[in-house]
Ligand code: SF4
Ligand code: SF4
């Protein structure tokens with residue numbers, strides 16, 4: 348099975364993307380680069396749409412007060428996507444169906460091979476060994492490449508801060524919890540244990556075991572095991588995934604190649620790059636502390 | 650909590666289990682009311698009407714799976730536990746950990762490659778799924794958060810309920 352080599356792909360600036368072969372893909376679609384990766388298994392058949400996870404995320408990440416309280420169920424009227432003010436949202440689907448509605452929590456999926464990371468030409472993003480995809484907002488220039496690159500429409504743009512335009516998204520509670528081995532705030536609060544935190548490799552086994560022991564409850568698919576090269580957040584469902592807001596067109600290949608195409612299509616963005624370079628360079632020299640940066644390479648001017 | 654547990658444990662250890670029938674009358678040592686959510690911070694503790702549930706459910710094992718004398722009901726469990734004797738522990742918290750995702754628990758699980766029960770639910774999940782799941786299935790009983798446990802002041806602040814009635818969050822963007 349061919350898979351793009353992640354580390355080399357990080358060096359996207361002007362060089363070709365190296366193709367690489369991973370070890371034979373046995374069972375899990377996780378690529379071998381992050382053996383210690385943690386993750387969260389979302390069991391949509393358990394979720395009751397209480398929105399506690401949204402409230403917990405809001406507090407943990409010190410996000411602004413919501414427009415309405417977290418027990419306001421009218422937000423379910425239409426599907427939402429994560430924003431700079433809400434790193435996670437719960438959506439409702441299949442309301443009219445018998446046995447419905449079905450709820451699904453949406454947040455960054457913490458891809459094994461993150462398109463946001465590869466699309467970012469100031470290297471604001473880092474994939475940590477624990478699996479979290481984090482970013483350095485001091486380096487971010489607000490170009491929004493990652494917003495377009497992300498296959499799950501995750502990164503939110505902080506429109507309110509004109510002076511420091513930055514992207515914001517779920518960081519798997521890296522700073523406050525994941526780093527010290529604690530479960531994310533949303534997992535901690537979930538009353539239904541619809542969210543299971545653990546080693547990604549264990550979660551994949553658990554997910555398949557749930558399907559095996561409850562074949563009537565689940566579709567025989569663990570979403571995120573293989574999609575776009577595998578993600579740290581995994582999903583079980585009893586309803587077809589495209590009916591609960593997943594994009595059925597995503598393949599198991601990482602998005603890296605698409606990102607490259609995309610970068611070729613945005614001369615506008617790239618043309619402002621040299622102007623920004625010196626400023627960013629100074630900034631990034633101050634904030635070189637982001638652990639796990641896989642590359643020290645500087646982007647080349649196009 | 651622990652006193653009735655001890656009574657049942659004593660009954661089981663005396664072999665009383667063999668003459669148990671799943672009738673409510675047989676569960677005499679059982680409390681009528683149990684205070685749940687004792688350490689709740691966002692939601693208040695509340696009295697769970699145990700007696701009423703016994704009357705309605707009849708089968709103890711409907712909730713206390715593999716603990717109170719009835720043979721395992723779940724065919725999946727029965728594959729191995731068809732003839733297992735009941736466990737001595739009756740309360741949910743006796744088996745289901747309040748901290749299912751603590752670093753220690755996860756490390757232990759990760760290290761023990763042969764462990765079969767890798768997916769044992771935590772206490773909070775076990776209780777909510779048991780209660781809400783049954784209430785949904787039966788179409789009776791509360792399913793909303795505050796129908797069982799009213800919020801504390803901290804809980805109100807946590808949900809920012811003071812702002813209930815403001816326009817829906819999604820109305821602003823797009
Ligand atoms: S889901 Fe989107 S934002 Fe999150 S890691 Fe993947 S590409 Fe990046
Ligand atoms: S992992 Fe943390 S940041 Fe991400 S949605 Fe959950 S609470 Fe929010």
Ligand code: SF4
Pocket residue numbers: 393394395396397398399400401437450452536537538539540541542
């Ligand atoms: S806290 Fe759990 S049950 Fe509630 S909406 Fe979030 S995932 Fe669903």
